[in-house]
Amino acid sequence: MKIVVTVPTYNEIENIERLVTEILSQDDRIEVIVADDDSPDGTWKAVGAMAENDPRVHLLHRTTDRGRGAAGRDAYAMALDLGADLAFEMDADFSHHPRYLPAMIQALEEHDVVLGSRQVPGGKDVGRTATRRLLTVLSNLYARIVLGLPVGDCNSGFRGFRRETLEAIDVRRAFSPGPAIVHELLFKASQKHARITEIPIEFVDRELGTSTLSFKTLVRSYVTVFRLRWLGLTGNLFGKPS
Ligand SMILES: Nc1nc2c(ncn2[C@@H]2O[C@H](COP(=O)(O)OP(=O)(O)OP(=O)(O)O)[C@@H](O)[C@H]2O)c(=O)[nH]1
Numbered sequence: 274m275k276i277v278v279t280v281p282t283y284n285e286i287e288n289i290e291r292l293v294t295e296i297l298s299q300d301d302r303i304e305v306i307v308a309d310d311d312s313p314d315g316t317w318k319a320v321g322a323m324a325e326n327d328p329r330v331h332l333l334h335r336t337t338d339r340g341r342g343a344a345g346r347d348a349y350a351m352a353l354d355l356g357a358d359l360a361f362e363m364d365a366d367f368s369h370h371p372r373y374l375p376a377m378i379q380a381l382e383e384h385d386v387v388l389g390s391r392q393v394p395g396g397k398d399v400g401r402t403a404t405r406r407l408l409t410v411l412s413n414l415y416a417r418i419v420l421g422l423p424v425g426d427c428n429s430g431f432r433g434f435r436r437e438t439l440e441a442i443d444v445r446r447a448f449s450p451g452p453a454i455v456h457e458l459l460f461k462a463s464q465k466h467a468r469i470t471e472i473p474i475e476f477v478d479r480e481l482g483t484s485t486l487s488f489k490t491l492v493r494s495y496v497t498v499f500r501l502r503w504l505g506l507t508g509n510l511f512g513k514p515s
């Protein structure tokens with residue numbers, strides 16, 4: 274069985290080498306794809322050097338169409354091309370700790386999608402300001418209600434899919450350029466009746482590196498959530514067959 278863990282990165286030089294090493298140490302079957310958008314801090318160079326010495330490390334160096342969503346989509350496409358049976362994604366800043374991967378891998382024996390979740394018993398949001406936590410809770414509630422998602426933490430960018438589910442939702446045609454890709458993939462999977470489960474994680478605030486989250490990105494994500502609902506209602510969520 275091949276397991277691929279994808280990590281979108283933008284300026285994560287302070288985290289990436291340690292993160293990739295920790296991910297690989299969780300399970301011998303894991304390979305890692307880092308999808309970097311030509312980070313000015315040279316994250317892609319560090320990953321390129323790791324990839325030269327370790328066949329389990331892959332660099333997806335993107336130089337056009339920058340964005341968290343587009344990078345995530347291309348990373349899943351590459352995971353499928355590599356023959357992944359299970360494909361995961363996680364942030365590079367250690368908010369998502371690799372130690373949860375074994376339990377998430379196990380969860381995919383009985384489910385199609387697994388989320389690392391702050392919103393189930395045992396899950397936590399550590400080190401964030403009260404304002405930031407409130408923002409998370411509200412945006413989560415918003416996405417849950419608008420999209421009717423049967424999960425607690427639909428904002429979670431720490432998740433895994435079975436190959437068949439990524440194929441069923443045609444992940445190569447995901448259209449959200451930014452972070453709303455997490456809602457897009459989850460909504461599409463639920464529309465395809467995927468069995469979704471959540472395992473509790475302690476989500477720890479970024480210690481090193483800089484956030485890419487801006488007010489503009491946030492507002493765009495809210496608009497995308499609404500658009501997703503509209504596309505779902507009008508039967509256009511999956512587009513026309515290509
Ligand atoms: N390839 C790529 N990755 C990105 C881009 N923007 C963000 N990322 C990565 O996506 C992940 C999540 O971004 P973060 O900046 O941590 O966003 P956040 O967790 O909402 O914000 P913080 O709380 O400040 O950490 C990280 O691994 C980033 O490096 C982008 O434009 N392209």
Ligand SMILES: [Mg+2]
Nearest residue numbers: 364366368479
């Ligand atoms: Mg983060």
